Amino acid sequence: MYGPGDVRVEERDDPKIVEPTDAILRISATCVCGSDLWAWRGINRLTEPTPFGHEYCGIVEEIGSEVTSIKVGEFVIGSFFASDNTCPHCRAGYQTSCQHRALMSGCQAEAVRVPLADGTLVATPEVPPKELIPSLLTLSDVAGTGWFAAAAANVQPGMTVAVVGDGAVGLLGVLAAAQLGAERILAMSRHEPRQKLAREYGATEIVTERGDEGVARIKDLTDGIGADAVLECVGTDESMTQAIRSTRPGGFVGFVGVPHGVNVPGELLFSSHVGLLGGPAPVRRFLPDLIDRVWTGKIDPGKVFDLTLPLEQIADGYRAMDDRRAIKAFVLP
Numbered sequence: 280m281y282g283p284g285d286v287r288v289e290e291r292d293d294p295k296i297v298e299p300t301d302a303i304l305r306i307s308a309t310c311v312c313g314s315d316l317w318a319w320r321g322i323n324r325l326t327e328p329t330p331f332g333h334e335y336c337g338i339v340e341e342i343g344s345e346v347t348s349i350k351v352g353e354f355v356i357g358s359f360f361a362s363d364n365t366c367p368h369c370r371a372g373y374q375t376s377c378q379h380r381a382l383m384s385g386c387q388a389e390a391v392r393v394p395l396a397d398g399t400l401v402a403t404p405e406v407p408p409k410e411l412i413p414s415l416l417t418l419s420d421v422a423g424t425g426w427f428a429a430a431a432a433n434v435q436p437g438m439t440v441a442v443v444g445d446g447a448v449g450l451l452g453v454l455a456a457a458q459l460g461a462e463r464i465l466a467m468s469r470h471e472p473r474q475k476l477a478r479e480y481g482a483t484e485i486v487t488e489r490g491d492e493g494v495a496r497i498k499d500l501t502d503g504i505g506a507d508a509v510l511e512c513v514g515t516d517e518s519m520t521q522a523i524r525s526t527r528p529g530g531f532v533g534f535v536g537v538p539h540g541v542n543v544p545g546e547l548l549f550s551s552h553v554g555l556l557g558g559p560a561p562v563r564r565f566l567p568d569l570i571d572r573v574w575t576g577k578i579d580p581g582k583v584f585d586l587t588l589p590l591e592q593i594a595d596g597y598r599a600m601d602d603r604r605a606i607k608a609f610v611l612p
């Protein structure tokens with residue numbers, strides 16, 4: 280990424296083992312994240328050309344001398360943050376706050392170095408058939424992030440859940456809420472193809488209104504009470520406020536949209552009786568369970584990919600997502 284609207288595919292040196300805890304992966308598939316678009320749009324400024332991409336899965340090509348749990352030739356998935364999976368924060372299930380965490384980058388590539396391989400990577404039971412790779416790839420970030428939104432919002436069987444945001448994370452938040460037993464799922468979306476996928480993933484009602492009207496609609500649909508759990512998957516001031524105001528007293532908001540300009544007033548926090556938990560999703564916590572759900576056909580999060588491109592054309596993926604012509608671009612090195 281050179282700057283706004285300027286993504287180039289260039290020949291770079293092959294990644295090498297640096298620390299004895301590293302692994303080198305041959306990437307099977309990668310993708311473009313909604314959060315990558317902040318730099319594409321020039322909202323996040325880059326000071327120099329930067330290798331991009333933090334979603335990855337692939338075959339282990341080489342391991343450092345201290346790596347014990349991952350073998351060469353295995354198909355593995357890891358989080359967008361590398362983590363040791365042993366420190367107090369990891370043990371509490373917050374691997375994205377790991378005391379030794381390292382943000383992954385440069386995964387939109389043919390190969391990548393993964394630090395802390397033992398803690399970060401989880402292998403599938405065997406090398407997967409090609410058709411499972413899109414769904415497995417989503418577990419690296421987007422599906423795990425949707426899952427964390429639902430877990431953080433304390434979704435329980437029988438609950439009424441509202442999902443703010445119809446990007447890939449929001450849609451996979453719908454899927455997570457359904458898997459966790461929500462009885463009603465109110466998906467907030469104005470885009471027809473996304474509404475369709477939301478319904479496939481388990482949304483029972485679609486709310487097209489936003490802001491004050493969106494809050495009023497959620498209240499209408501819940502006898503004036505509000506949703507038991509709300510998933511905030513956008514990250515704007517409006518979406519965060521809307522999420523809090525749509526939640527019933529005693530309910531929780533799980534917020535995973537990377538905030539841009541969010542300023543929640545203290546009075547709203549105080550008066551709402553709503554619990555907030557969010558942040559960069561500890562997808563490593565969910566990997567073993569989600570790999571199993573994909574492997575056994577219980578979930579198919581890979582449906583969020585509606586555009587497939589070779590790595591050489593990845594800039595088209597950024598463009599299509601920025602224009603909202605695509606939900607999410609699947610990229611093959």
Ligand SMILES: [Zn+2]
Pocket residue numbers: 362363364365366367368369370374376377378379380
């Ligand atoms: Zn840790």
